[in-house]
Amino acid sequence: xxxxxxxxALLALGTTAGPRVATPQxxxxxxxxxxxxxxxxxxxxxxxxxxxxxxxxxxGWVEGKxxxxxxxxxxxxxxRLTALAEDLVRKQVDLIYAVGPTAAIAAxxxxxxxxIVFWGPTxxxxxxxxxxxxxxxxxxxxxxxxxxxxxYVKLLQFVRELMPVATRVAFFQPWNSASLDxxxxxxxxxxxxxxxxxxxGFELRPYQVVKPEDYAPAFNAMRAWRPxxxxxxxxxxxxxxxKRISDFAGGNRIAEFSDARAFTEAGGLFSYGAxxxxxxxxxxxxxxxxxxxxxPADIPVEMPTRYEMVINRKTAxxxxxxxxxxxLVRADEVIG
Numbered sequence: 048x049x050x051x052x053x054x055x056a057l058l059a060l061g062t063t064a065g066p067r068v069a070t071p072q073x074x075x076x077x078x079x080x081x082x083x084x085x086x087x088x089x090x091x092x093x094x095x096x097x098x099x100x101x102x103x104x105x106x107g108w109v110e111g112k113x114x115x116x117x118x119x120x121x122x123x124x125x126x127r128l129t130a131l132a133e134d135l136v137r138k139q140v141d142l143i144y145a146v147g148p149t150a151a152i153a154a155x156x157x158x159x160x161x162x163i164v165f166w167g168p169t170x171x172x173x174x175x176x177x178x179x180x181x182x183x184x185x186x187x188x189x190x191x192x193x194x195x196x197x198x199y200v201k202l203l204q205f206v207r208e209l210m211p212v213a214t215r216v217a218f219f220q221p222w223n224s225a226s227l228d229x230x231x232x233x234x235x236x237x238x239x240x241x242x243x244x245x246x247x248g249f250e251l252r253p254y255q256v257v258k259p260e261d262y263a264p265a266f267n268a269m270r271a272w273r274p275x276x277x278x279x280x281x282x283x284x285x286x287x288x289x290k291r292i293s294d295f296a297g298g299n300r301i302a303e304f305s306d307a308r309a310f311t312e313a314g315g316l317f318s319y320g321a322x323x324x325x326x327x328x329x330x331x332x333x334x335x336x337x338x339x340x341x342x343p344a345d346i347p348v349e350m351p352t353r354y355e356m357v358i359n360r361k362t363a364x365x366x367x368x369x370x371x372x373x374x375l376v377r378a379d380e381v382i383g
Contacts, residue, residue: 078338079115080108081140081161083132083150085283088120098327099144106335114338123287125149132157142337144330145189149283151176155187162343165189166330167281171348180348188343190329191350192281192321196239198306198354202319203247205356206276206304209316209368216244217269217301218278219292220253221285240278256284266295274301279315281307289313302366308357312382316366317358321351355379 082099094100100110108114117140121127132153135143142162145151151165155176163176169192171177178184180191206213218240244251252272254265269277277296279285285292286309293314296303303310306320329349337343356374361383363370375381 077113077115078141079117079138080334080338081135081138081143082116082118082146083128083135083143083154084119084146085121085123085125085128085149086146086286087122088118094118098324099331102328102331103334106331108335108338121150121283123283125283128153129156136161142334144334147283148174151187151189155185159186161186162337163187163189164330164333164337164343166326167192169193177348180350182344183346183348184344186343188333188346188348190326190333191348192306192326193351196243198320199240199243200247202278202304202306203244203249205317205319205374206249206302207247208371208374209363210275210302213275213302214248214250215272215274216249216251216276216278217272217274218251218253219265219280219285220255221257221280221282251278258284259288262288262291262295269301270299276302276304276316279303279305279310281305281309281320285310297362297365300366302362302368308355308380311357311359311362314362315359316362316368317356317378319356320354322353322355325353326351357382359383 089097103110103114110116117135117138119131119135121131128150132143132150136158140161142164143154143158145154145163145165146167148168151163151168151171152174154163163186165171165176165187166189168174168176168189171189171191172179176185176187203216206216241251252274254269256262256265279292289310290313293303293310297314303315305311305315305318307323308318308320311318329352333346333349336346356378357380358370358374358378360370360381
């Protein structure tokens with residue numbers, strides 16, 4: 048083979064006889080994570096020190112270097128979530144991380160294709176977010192707050208141990224049948240709670256609060272009924288008023304309890320619920336899997352891996368409640 052034939056053969060193979068020249072490589076596209084919550088905005092420092100950012104970094108997702116993050120906050124105005132979710136869809140984010148049931152529903156209504164990882168819905172199947180816990184089957188998966196009435200039963204059991212003669216328990220019902228929060232499912236939850244309370248010997252009475260101005264009439268009605276205890280579930284509307292609720296309960300000598308430690312830290316008597324920080328790690332791990340190619344339809348919805356009981360000793364003393372030793376030894380933390 049002469050030199051001309053050799054060069055032609057090399058060219059046909061995509062090579063040359065001379066030195067190889069590197070061609071520019073296109074850097075991989077940086078994914079964008081959409082963050083959606085009903086709560087107020089976090090400062091940059093608070094975000095960086097929060098569980099989401101920390102876990103993302105541990106998994107190799109550094110904001111501005113390997114991932115972009117579009118953070119959106121409804122500032123306690125639940126009606127804004129729909130527009131915020133739709134805006135994230137218009138920006139073509141690669142995944143939406145939705146905090147709480149309201150945000151999860153808003154995201155699911157805004158898109159059927161962009162992956163969603165939710166944090167905190169109590170009944171994701173009944174709410175229509177997923178087909179089942181084992182095989183979500185849609186574009187959403189995440190970590191549920193709980194799967195049924197077991198937590199309510201536990202809470203009422205603790206009330207009975209702390210207050211053996213109590214008979215009346217009030218609870219905030221922060222929804223109505225048209226609420227975005229749970230796609231209209233929550234009225235059934237109220238029925239389940241009433242049933243669980245009856246089995247423990249309590250009369251459970253709901254007080255509907257779906258907006259801040261509902262608190263005053265609810266407080267007045269509660270004073271008239273004079274419950275011994277008050278259950279405050281963790282929802283956007285109650286979280287935004289946790290100190291207000293605690294002050295009302297303390298001022299009227301009502302033992303407030305919750306499924307979230309934030310209410311105990313604000314002055315409630317006790318809480319029993321999922322460890323929120325561990326739930327965040329679970330959810331961010333799912334974000335990581337999806338960004339690396341997994342499909343949300345194939346990732347099982349997870350349950351909390353740890354529940355914690357927190358008791359406020361100072362509040363108990365103020366209410367004249369002696370904490371049984373059996374509860375003190377079971378408590379994960381005693382504050383106050």
